[in-house]
Amino acid sequence: MISSTASIQNAISVRNLTKSFDGGRIEVLRGVSLDVQRGKLLALCGPSGCGKSTLLHIVAGIESADQGSVCVEGHPLSSEKNRLQALRHTIGFIFQLHNLIPDLTLEENCLIPSLAIGTKREEARERFHELAKRTGLEHRSRNRIQDLSGGERQRTAICRALMNSPSIIVADEPTGALDEKTSWSVFGLLCDLVVSQNVTMIMATHDRDLARNSDRILNMRDGRLE
Ligand SMILES: Nc1ncnc2c1ncn2[C@@H]1O[C@H](COP(=O)(O)OP(=O)(O)OP(=O)(O)O)[C@@H](O)[C@H]1O
Numbered sequence: 001m002i003s004s005t006a007s008i009q010n011a012i013s014v015r016n017l018t019k020s021f022d023g024g025r026i027e028v029l030r031g032v033s034l035d036v037q038r039g040k041l042l043a044l045c046g047p048s049g050c051g052k053s054t055l056l057h058i059v060a061g062i063e064s065a066d067q068g069s070v071c072v073e074g075h076p077l078s079s080e081k082n083r084l085q086a087l088r089h090t091i092g093f094i095f096q097l098h099n100l101i102p103d104l105t106l107e108e109n110c111l112i113p114s115l116a117i118g119t120k121r122e123e124a125r126e127r128f129h130e131l132a133k134r135t136g137l138e139h140r141s142r143n144r145i146q147d148l149s150g151g152e153r154q155r156t157a158i159c160r161a162l163m164n165s166p167s168i169i170v171a172d173e174p175t176g177a178l179d180e181k182t183s184w185s186v187f188g189l190l191c192d193l194v195v196s197q198n199v200t201m202i203m204a205t206h207d208r209d210l211a212r213n214s215d216r217i218l219n220m221r222d223g224r225l226e
């Protein structure tokens, strides 16, 4: 009874994850376990190379672990059906390096995840315009990504991650390319979603001030949580 209540409250449950690259030569995750309670914001901190992005990719089902398990909204990602559901519907992922398509416009980039799950173009465009307004990008929607500034690209990546109204946001340095003022405004937007729509968020960040404004901070070092 206690364990089932706990699993319902946790939007993300990770147990004993290990991951290495290059045939085991680069050990990146060495037994990571964590829970993120529904509607909470967890900040993941730690030095460059300690494994934050790798962990977030595995949590979102983008990469697979060598061992261990991930449950998203109570569904284990070991099932391919659950993994695709999480990737397409449940989780909005904000990539550290944006992963936008440079030749397409800001709007076209953002429409992709919505059209991919069968949302009608008009509905997707409406959602896009609402998000573009909130992130201060409306005037740039028809510009190609390659013509945008680093900060505008970052905000585009955030817009794209929010297009399918995810219940979980996995954000890998979401304010990494932003000046201090824009950083706080983007963080405010993400926090607003967490509070007003009961969204759960896990965010890797080097910014200790942002981390301090989260519900909880976890520190990572050499592939382990401290
Ligand atoms: N596909 C890969 N092949 C080989 N090594 C990799 C691969 N992906 C990550 N690594 C290595 O794993 C380690 C952890 O990388 P990761 O990107 O998870 O770190 P990070 O904590 O996100 O760092 P940063 O703060 O710089 O973004 C690094 O040493 C990196 O070089």
Ligand SMILES: [Mg+2]
Residues within 6 Å of the ligand: 052, 053, 054, 096, 172, 204
């Ligand atoms: Mg990283």
